[in-house]
Amino acid sequence: MVGNTPIIMRGLNHFFGEGEARKQAIWDVNLALEGGKLTVLMGPSGSGKTTLLTLMGCLRNVQEGSIELMGHELHGASEAVLVRLRRRLGFIFQAHNLHESLTATQNVLMGLEVQGAGDRSKQLAAVHHILGLLGLADRVDYLPQNLSGGQKQRVAVARALVGNPEIIFADEPTAALDKDSGHNVVQMLKALGQSRGVTTVMVTHDNRILELADRVITLEEGRVVGDSKPG
């Protein structure tokens, strides 16, 4: 990690398919994302935003070029290293991907258990605290099927945040939320960055969020075509 730059990409290329069907999705991306900032990736569908997000999030193997994540080179990293690094990250998906059999508390608890066994009462206190911050104090024992779409997404956000991740990767986190809820979630992510130095990388089509972003990177056909700092 160079200074406070947890994500550094150099000469990054990525391909899908093999042989004649091989298609390049990411073209020579060189970016350095600052710590504690909210970076938004924008671009039309198929521009490579999500591919870039999954590469940074250790969910795909780096094929060409380099990604240095929190001081660790991802190109050639073993699965064990990638798994360990993922535990320091938080993911918020467009679909909440909550486990249908687990209550809100249990779903969020999964975000803590991945760190290893701990004092159960302290873990539950942390879970209830973050659910309370997200306005779900009266829904802690609800199964996902009994929560609204917005409530589910907030549980998913709580699950991503409860382990105090160093970087949060979010893919359209406000897509299922109404305007106010979406704004609140993004504001909370930004506040986390300011108070705890958490870096957030978010893929979104929601222009309302741009005003909160520290940096907006625009992709088209796998290439970085814009890089700006609003305001």
Add this chain to the structure above:
Amino acid sequence: MSTLLTWLFGRLPIGWLQLSHNRMRLVAAVAGVAFANLLVFLQLGILGALNGATVAPYALLNADIMISATDTHTLTDGSNIARARMFQALGVPGVASAMPLFLGTLEFKLPDGSVSKLQTFGFDVERPGFAAPEVAALLPGLETENSAIIDTKSRGIPKTAFAGLLAGKPFAFEVNGHTLSTIGSLAIGGGFTADGTLIVSDQTFLRLFPNRSSGAPNHILLKLNDGAALPVVLNRLRAVLPVESVMVRSLKDAAYADYAYQTTQRPTGIIFGFGVLIGVIVGIVIVYQVLSTDVADHLREYATFKAMGYPQRFFLGIVFEEAIILAIFGFIPGFLVSLGLYAGLRAASGLPVLMDPPRAIMVFVGTLVACAISGVIATRRLAAADPADLF
């Protein structure tokens, strides 16, 4: 349950929570495992009864060595053997005494016209040492012509028939045109080839079976001198007796050979052994179906957990947790229903269909192993949970 499992695993019991979330699937899966257990218990019970019934008649004998014809597989099949072999054997150093054993099957005609087949032993009453103690104690009474010791657990014979006998009054019945009078009883039970047992003297035996000769018993039993080494005497006998017509074995080996023949050569043993295999396969298929469907239904959640940093062993743990829960939950009703079924079979057939602890433990461990195997196969589907596909 969740609290207990959380304490046990030191993590959320995801497997249990998944299973209990879909109650109908859980009930169907448990019923499937219970049914497979029932199948296995039933086959093992009947197989055990076959084995028990096979070795039970040997328990009536008390000898070191049994000499039989070479075509003998069981106590009751095979050719008769020349009594002259007994005298040859008595001349072998180490052999203390000998007794010819006669065996045959008598039909006990019941008042309703049905027939109960009785495996009939003809003992030399002057050599009680060749009978098990409980038989030997009754042998002197058989010196009286046409007297017999009857098996009170004989299948088909009404228990009321023995009421007087148990009260000390002789019980008379007719077989092969002879009226036999019982002077005592033993509780032995029927097997697969006979409904019960009858013990008579060798003289009564020869009267009941007029085509049998005193010079051709079924087997010759030998007892050894104190201190004589069984393997040494066996070898001496094999050297003296014609190996092409007679077989010399310890009584224990003869019983084991009979047991092995019944379970591996006879259709009954093979069928019930095959039934056990089918039960195990049914169990594996049912549990595999449940687990693989469950894995397929939760691929997105598993992919999410992978993205969060859970290692592969965590997912294997979930699948095995489910497999073990299904094994335990399925075993309990399967075991209880089997107990009832065994009682019913015992009452209906008179066979010694018994649930012994080693069998229950073996089936439980087998259920755990079968469920674990199903789990191993089902975990192949976990590879499809790719967190990159979540975006």
